[in-house]
Amino acid sequence: MEDRSCQVLFPSSSCSSVDHRLSGDQTQCATQINNTSSALPHHNTTEGKKHKSKNKEREARFAFQTRSQVDILDDGYRWRKYGQKAVTNNPFPRSYYKCTEKGCRVKKQVQRLSGDEGVVVTTYQGVHTHPVDKPSDNFHHILTQMHIFPPF
DNA sequence: CGAATTTGACCGGCGC
DNA sequence: GCGCCGGTCAAATTCG
Numbered sequence: 001m002e003d004r005s006c007q008v009l010f011p012s013s014s015c016s017s018v019d020h021r022l023s024g025d026q027t028q029c030a031t032q033i034n035n036t037s038s039a040l041p042h043h044n045t046t047e048g049k050k051h052k053s054k055n056k057e058r059e060a061r062f063a064f065q066t067r068s069q070v071d072i073l074d075d076g077y078r079w080r081k082y083g084q085k086a087v088t089n090n091p092f093p094r095s096y097y098k099c100t101e102k103g104c105r106v107k108k109q110v111q112r113l114s115g116d117e118g119v120v121v122t123t124y125q126g127v128h129t130h131p132v133d134k135p136s137d138n139f140h141h142i143l144t145q146m147h148i149f150p151p152f
Numbered sequence: 153c154g155a156a157t158t159t160g161a162c163c164g165g166c167g168c
Numbered sequence: 169g170c171g172c173c174g175g176t177c178a179a180a181t182t183c184g
Contacts, residue, residue, distance in 0.1 A: 081157060083176060096175070100156090109175095 061148035063123040067141055073122060076132035079108055090114045104129050
């Protein structure tokens with residue numbers, strides 16, 4: 001376990017099967033508000049076209065722990081925070097990020113270890129479809145890496 | 153002015 | 169069936 005140069009193995013070509021990606025495009029979130037008469041700002045009654053279940057297959061997950069003081073590690077991609085929730089058994093909240101890349105629906109989860117606030121757990125979900133355009137030398141020492149495979 | 157962030161609400165699954 | 173937990177969206181706000 002020597003630190004060569006803070007090189008992180010991304011799930012690009014390591015995974016055995018690459019057919020995890022959808023071959024078409026079904027999963028499209030067309031959740032758009034086209035009803036202005038709705039007094040309720042939340043979810044329309046006429047909607048309900050959320051294809052979600054059916055394919056319980058989840059994208060491969062890649063998690064690794066790093067020692068950092070900031071939750072936001074610059075890996076060369078731009079992330080947009082879309083949520084923050086506190087998990088039980090953890091004094092620190094978990095942050096949810098999404099890749100701002102067009103067509104790239106990669107999600108990232110950042111969570112601090114309970115007890116060790118110096119350790120940050122970053123979990124990537126999905127794979128990037130675009131290459132990095134920025135040097136990701138900001139990576140700190142990777143403590144542990146783990147590949148989480150979908151239930152099936 | 154646009155994009156990113158913040159925060160609260162709601163949904164969906166699971167456990168009891 | 170209800171409550172809990174985790175995850176996502178969406179409107180408002182702030183930053184650039």
